[in-house]
Amino acid sequence: MQVYSPPLRDMRFVLHELHGSDVLRTLEGLEEVTPDLIDAVLDEAGKLVTEVLAPLNQSADQEGCTYENGVVRTPKGFKEAYKTFIEGGWNGIACDPQYGGQGLPASVNKLVEEMLCSGNLAFGICPGLTHGAYEALKAYASDDLKNRFLPKMVEGVWSGAMCLTEPQCGTDLGLVRTRAVPQADGSYKITGNKIFISAGEQDLTENIIHLVLARLPDAPSGIKGISLFLVPKFLPKDDGALGPRNGVLCTGIEHKMGIHGSSTCQMSFEEATGWLVGEPNRGMRAMFAMMNSERLSVGTQGLGLGEAAYQAAVAYARERLQGRALTGAKHPDKPADPIIVHPDVRRMLMTMRAYNEGCRALGGWVARALDLMEHASDPQTRRQAEDFTSLMTPIVKALFTDLGFASASMGMQVYGGHGYIRDHGMEQYVRDARIAMIYEGTNGVQALDLVGRKLPAHMGRYLRSFFHPVLAYIDAKMDDENLSPLIAPLGKAFGALQLATAHIAEKGLRDPDEAGAAATEYLRLFGLVALGYMWVRMADVAYEKRAGAGDDAAFYEAKIATARFYMDKLLPEVAALWGAIKAGKAATMGLDETLF
Template sequence: MQTYKAPLRDMRFVLHELHADPGSEPLPGLEEITPDVADAILEEAAKFCTERLLPLNASGDAEGCRLENGVVRTPKGFPEAYAAFRAGGWTAMGSDPAYGGQGLPETINKLVEEMICSTNLSFGLYPGLSHGAYKAIAGHASEALKAAYLPKIVDGTWSGTMCLTEAHCGTDLGLLRTRAVPQDDGSYRITGSKIFISAGDHDLTENIVHLVLARLPDAPKGVKGISLFLVPKFLPAPDGTPGARNGVTCSALEHKMGIKASATCQLSFDDAVGWLVGEPHKGMRAMFTMMNSERLSVGIQGLGAGEAAYQGAVAYARERLQGRALSGAKRPDLAADPIIVHPDVRRMLMTIRAYNEGARALGGWVARSLDVMERHPDPAERRRAEDFSALMTPVVKALFTDLGFEAASIGLQVYGGHGFIRDHGMEQYVRDARISMIYEGTNGVQALDLVGRKLPAHAGRLLRGFFHPVLAFLDAALEDDALAPLALPVSKAFGALQLATAHIAQRGLKDPDEAGAVATDYLRLFGLVALGFMWVRAAKVAQAALADGTPERDFYEAKLATARFFIERILPQVAGLLAAIKSGKGAMMALDEAMF
């Protein structure tokens, strides 16, 4: 039995305490989003997720999607849940009011996404892909396409997809073969095949809007010759309703390890009618608008899986009776003590907790930068926020999904043999979480993006958005007697990050393989330092609340204890990562290919 209660108190901590900016004016368009309004939204989202989505998680996994006579059917209860989701306005949260959206900030949207992912990741992919499509169309399409498609996507009657991957090209999109032929009426005819298309076909909406990467006849080779096209499943009739069926069909459903209630499709485009989005041969720029949004959301998927695993593991550890505490029986009235008394079980639970709360804090910081990037009246502030979000996108995507899968695996370990069978639902979290490390750019690709693109971009300008505030905060924290014991190890870890950055910059310029060989280690090091920074900030807030005599002592004392656990038991991994980075490519590249 899967259980979940939204961590609303910690969400409020992140939203109103950790990342609050006292005395600052609300960003334009967010004047009415008071703390009370934000809390009400989160409470309603928690209610919907626990009451409507969680009960469908295990059953949807067991049933899966099916393809019947060319029609994809989602599991029992999914169409009704989606109808309620749409009626509640949840599809419109983060969209522009000009198209019927609610214009809510990303700081709230990402917290709602976390709850959806914790309760039913497969379900969340359907509206999640639609919002990504909304972003790409809103940012790059013509006004006519925006007017025709965005209101329908925003209100949830139509959904969206992103169609990139082909059987022979995944990460290397320069190899794609799908072609687009211009027509006299300004449209294009799209022909080709795509695989691994999440939400590629289903029975939840009356139309599906595919965003398809394809090549024009005069396209240059490689990624510089890729264009983006909008291809609806049904061509809109003059009154805006779905009309004639377009030349796009689902030829098969993928048989997957996890997220089985999400329809992952093979799509065939056969002379399908489409329209250009953005400029010819500039499709990658438009698609990355969608992919960057999706990559941050995929990071939140990892956090959602970790939170669900944590709550299930804690509940089991409190109930499962095995052995006696090493220091003597804690429950002599019972045949054995609950396993939560054992140090190794505590180690596992605290590890997941530290991951989750640290990631939620870091995700909140990045989400706030997205709001500043889109809404701040000062162009310089918008640019700084854009730099920061660009730098942190690969970190959030890769780190959160790595930790989410690790958390799910640890949670299963707490259950022991009972976790390995389906009865408790823990093995589903492990299976579902695994894909998040792969899609929207594998985590190895995210590491290469961080090292190869983000670090050297604009002569290191992006790094300053992270390094400068971290250094300033830690320097001040070291002068605070109460905070210094936590700040000192993080300051040393930050120094290791600086050394690693300089090392990669020096060695990587001479030999790209040197940078590639240590990219994954560097991303993990960067991520651990970022989490450590969040934990020192959280500790400062908690110490202040306790000093003020807060009635919520348990919450803030738990926050301090978890901060200490992260800094004492997890952060020391930084030393090993730095040593690995300094070792370079030697041992990794030593074997001849034939020797593998």
């Protein structure tokens, strides 16, 4: 039996105490976003997840989606749950009021996303993709397309899907073969096949808006010849009502390791009518608006599943009786002690806790930058926020999903043999978490993006958005009596990050394979330092507030204890990563490919 209770206290800590939600009210369009409003939204989202969505998670996994003659049916209960979801306005909470959204901050929406992912990831994929499509259309579509399609997508009666991958191309989208032929009325006829299309066909919404990468007849070869098109399942009439079926057909669904409640579709486009989004041959620019939004959301999926696995593992560790504590019986009235007394079980639980709460804090920092990008009136503030978001997107996607899978695996280990069978639901978390390390660009691709694009961008300008505040904080807190045991290891790890950055910049200029061979270690090193910075800041707040905190004193004590665990037990991995980076490419690239 899966158990999940939204971590609302920690979410409020991140929003209000760590990152300061009062800043939101200084931003244009967010003047009415008070802490009370934020708390009410999180409370209601928690109820939706625990009462409606989480109870469907295991049954949906076991039933899965079904396909017959082009029709996909989602698991029992999903249609009713989706109706409740959109009637509550959840689909558009972070969307522009101009299109019917509620205009709430991204920093609030990301926490709602986390709850959805913890309670029922497969369900949350469809609205998550719709929001990504909304972001791309809002940024690049014509006013006519926005006015015709966005209101119903924001409402949730129409959904969105992202159609990139083809049988011969995944990461290398320059190999796309789908064709787009211009028509006299300004539309295009789209023909081609796509695979691995999440929610490409489902029975939750009355229409599906596909964003499709395709080539114009005169397009240059490679990635510079890709355009983006809006292709609806049903063509809307002038009054917004559904018209005839478009030339879009689901030809099958994949049988997957996890996320069984979400359909992963093979899609065929046969002279389907579509409209250009953005400029011809500049489709990747527009699609990246959706992909970057989705990469941050996929990182949130890792966090959500890590949190669900942690809570289930804690509940089991408290009730499972096995052996006695090494220092003597802690519960002599029972035949054995609960396994939570054993050091190795505590090691796993503390690791999961430290990863989850650290990722939530770091995700909150990135989400705050999204709010500044969207609502700040000062151009320099917006640019700095965009720099920071660009830098951190591959780190959030890769690190959060790596750690989420690790937490799910540790959760299974806490359960022992009971975790490996279906009844408790822990093995579902492991299976569901695994895909997040693959889709929206594998984590290896994220690492290459970080070292190949983000580090050298604008002569290292993106890096300054992270390095400067961290260095300033370390300098300011070095003599703090409470924080000095935490600041010292953070300073050492940050120094390793600086050295690794310079090393990769120097070696990579001479030999790109040097940067490529170090990329995965570098991303993890960067991410661990970022989590360390978050943990010291969280401990800083906890030390300040624990005195006189009343019932909250235990919460702050737990923050301080977890910060110590992270700095003592997890951050030291940075030294090993720096050693691997310094070793260079020789060990990785030395074996001739014929010998594999």
